[in-house]
Amino acid sequence: MTKIYRMRRRTPETLDDLVTLAGLSNNAANVVMQLAIPGVGHGVEESRVASGRVVDRPLKRARTTTQYLAVALYGSERDRSVYRRAIAEVHSHVYSTDDSPVRYSGNSRKLQLWVAACLFYYYVDQYELVHGPLDEPVLDRLTVEASVLATGVNVTAEEWPQTWVDFTAYWEKSLDDVEIAPEVRAYLDDLATLRFVREPWGPIGVALAALLGRPYNFFTRGTVHPRIREAMGWSWSDAEQRRLERLMRLVGVADRVFPGSLLYRAYLVDLRARVALGRNPLGTTRLDDARAA
Template sequence: MAGQVTIRRPQNMRRAPTTLFDLVTTLGLTSGVANIIMQLSLPPVGYGVNESRVASGSPRRYPIKRARTTGQYLVVAVIGTDADRDLMRAEIAEAHKAVVSEPDSPVRYSGNSPELQKWVAACLFRFYLDQYTLLYGELTEPELDVLTRAAEPLATGVNVRARAWPTSWAEFARYWESRLGDLAIDPPVRHDFETLSDLEFIVEAWGPLGKPFPMLLGPSYRYLTRANLPAEFRDLMGWEWSERDARRFERVKSVLRVADRFGGRAYVRAVYRIQLADFRIRVRLGMPVLGPLRVSDVPIKDGGAQRWITRHLTG
């Protein structure tokens, strides 16, 4: 796992973490794309997204909506009730029905494959573990055992059976190691990752209106994506990582520890609660929590479901 040193935890984090909510830090605000790269480095998952025709769930068409729905999936898994999770699970399963490989796809995949979704859930578990351990150092094995069991809703929320999820850290670590040899990033999927990490995907969604994001924020976010990515995944991407990069990241982490101490972590946790409230309001109003399902006849990567604003502003 990613943490290398033990840092004194803030006063409000002194007790051992027992839930994923306890692992939330401000560093998690910088590591979303890094975790996506981890998930999609398993080729059937990567090509499932690369060839997707589900426009309503694509960050290349609806980036704000995608951020909301992904965030709410995590929120429901982390602090929601069983009833919340049942509702989210049903909507995700419906959306994933449209994610199925074609005869000419490079690999076979299905969006509802328990085997593939178990890997996605494992990466999401690492999202929480890594953001904590990178800032505050390694956890003990008993602590990790508790957290492994607490992470089960990340898997059952995407239709993985509870009995398929590891019940101890040792079992999780064996599973993780067993999958590393299956990982590969082909050029089409690598291009997807590049445009996510430098925020160019926002231009795909919003046309010229999206250009300020990669221009102003792209270099920094790309760096933070590289920084949060474990070394084996950086190698798959062909990304270099120098001692200078590492020193810079240490400075970033020092700033984020201060931010955690003075309200940053509390802010992130408050956003989780707001997102859960929003989810429940949508349910009470009878709204689909993932929004209306829109599936294009053409894959998104080939221009499917291009939005009006992009078509007209780019001529």
């Protein structure tokens, strides 16, 4: 992706310094990258956990995903332990069946390592897109810090890359496993165009998809990794790249005014309130009996 080297802010010292409005405003590109690996893609598309499916509970899924990042970036060890146990319980219901195209498990360390890598890649990519390239010593430090994105599930710190070179090697090797089946591609197309909100939200969802679907799709196609964009069958022109660059100039200005960390900290307060009230931070797990059969 062509980077836009302007509006440089201070060199990021910690992982949360990588948070930008560009990254906060479009999680769909990150999800597309995560699901580009067959085990993750089919696991999410076939998931029997109805209470966590984005197509059924879009606001809840957005809340829990952002809350996981808030816990990773700002939470205490207690916060992380609580969330880790809750995620493991939900993921225990996500596993392949005899009819699944590939074997997978929601608690697979290999698959969870890939998901965490997508999160870190996206943080770095979105920061560089808006604020310019980072030096390797900075990336080395941030790579080590980013282990919290993986250890928040059941990946160990030792399994996480310890240098930017190691991370890049892992990332490039993992891209060779990208394969998006038609049913997963249809799921992601609905996500990237906001069509998925039409059914759960009725007329409001239909109007929202019609109004924001095209710009959301543009931003998603422009910020997803090129090899994964190709696997999705999405096009991307030079003219669209220039439009994205102009948009990033505005984002760079806004990013200096509104710190994205405020949103994360609000989600952390919400988590602690739920725990204090004795509630499951992910809410009640509801399974789809038809899919569980």
